[in-house]
Amino acid sequence: MNIKEKIRVVPDFPTPGIQFYDITTLLNDAQAYRETIDSMVLIAKKFNPDVVVALESRGFFFGTNLALQLGVPFVPIRKKGKLPFKTYQETYLLEYGSATMEIHTDAMAENQNVLIIDDVLATGGSMAAAVNLVNHFHPKDIHLLFLMELEALKGRKKLSKYSIDSLLTV
Numbered sequence: 651m652n653i654k655e656k657i658r659v660v661p662d663f664p665t666p667g668i669q670f671y672d673i674t675t676l677l678n679d680a681q682a683y684r685e686t687i688d689s690m691v692l693i694a695k696k697f698n699p700d701v702v703v704a705l706e707s708r709g710f711f712f713g714t715n716l717a718l719q720l721g722v723p724f725v726p727i728r729k730k731g732k733l734p735f736k737t738y739q740e741t742y743l744l745e746y747g748s749a750t751m752e753i754h755t756d757a758m759a760e761n762q763n764v765l766i767i768d769d770v771l772a773t774g775g776s777m778a779a780a781v782n783l784v785n786h787f788h789p790k791d792i793h794l795l796f797l798m799e800l801e802a803l804k805g806r807k808k809l810s811k812y813s814i815d816s817l818l819t820v
Contacts, residue, residue, distance in 0.1 A: 651685045656682045657672065657675060657818075658672040677711060687712065690716055691719050693795060696736070700759075701717075701723045701725055702716050702722055702724050702725070703767070705730070706728045708769035708770075711769070712767050712769065716765070717810075723758070727751050727780050729751060737755060738753050738755055738786045739760045740780075745772065747764075750781055760788045761788060761790045764784050766780055766793070767795045768797075769796065770798055770799070771796040773803040773804070774805030774806070777808075794814045796816040798818040799816035801819050
């Protein structure tokens with residue numbers, strides 16, 4: 651299966667000049683979605699994670715499935731104000747402003763292999779913030795997994811101290 655063929659490119663969304671990679675077309679194809687998850691599981695097994703962490707919201711489409719198939723806990727990283735218990739917070743810069751994400755303070759144990767997943771690696775800002783949140787738990791190791799990487803935005807450079815896998819590079 652060619653994953654790229656299952657992802658719709660929407661020009662000028664959300665603003666002029668942006669090429670938006672819409673994964674709903676992948677999610678709407680059950681066979682393609684299953685093959686995508688299966689490919690991610692094969693990558694994840696090499697890392698042997700103790701826990702899967704995913705970023706709100708599109709990372710959840712992949713992270714929950716991976717955690718179930720790997721038989722490990724799932725930990726969500728959410729936007730500020732969405733988690734009901736005590737949290738660690740991390741603020742990061744966006745193109746026009748900033749955003750804050752959170753993780754529960756009791757979300758995982760220390761000294762674990764952590765797999766963090768999201769749909770797209772663009773500039774790396776949101777994933778760098780997620781890594782900072784996970785580092786509160788003093789992980790043994792962190793591995794990053796993406797459905798796709800937008801190579802021209804050089805997000806990999808910001809995350810260079812971590813191992814990174816992407817199913818698709820555009």
